[in-house]
Amino acid sequence: MTNPQESSSQEPRRLTCSRCGTEFGCDLSGNCWCAEETAKLPMPIEGEDCLCRACLRKAAAEARSPDGAQA
Numbered sequence: 001m002t003n004p005q006e007s008s009s010q011e012p013r014r015l016t017c018s019r020c021g022t023e024f025g026c027d028l029s030g031n032c033w034c035a036e037e038t039a040k041l042p043m044p045i046e047g048e049d050c051l052c053r054a055c056l057r058k059a060a061a062e063a064r065s066p067d068g069a070q071a
Helices: 053-064
Strands: 013-016 023-026
Touching: none
Parallel strands: none
Antiparallel strands: 013 023
8 A cells, every 4th residue: 555655646546446446546635435434444355455435335244244244
């Protein structure tokens, strides 16, 4: 992941979701869409970067499920 202190640009960094390949932006200033989400998950599986909104919500639903099944 990018170190926020290394970036002098105010533009969101462009990411590709580690799970589905959807492109999205991450605002390193702390105003990222993920801050609006109620689910606060630990970092994804080792080697993954951020997830898109849909995959984050899906992972949160799976984490809430007693058997870990998809909701």
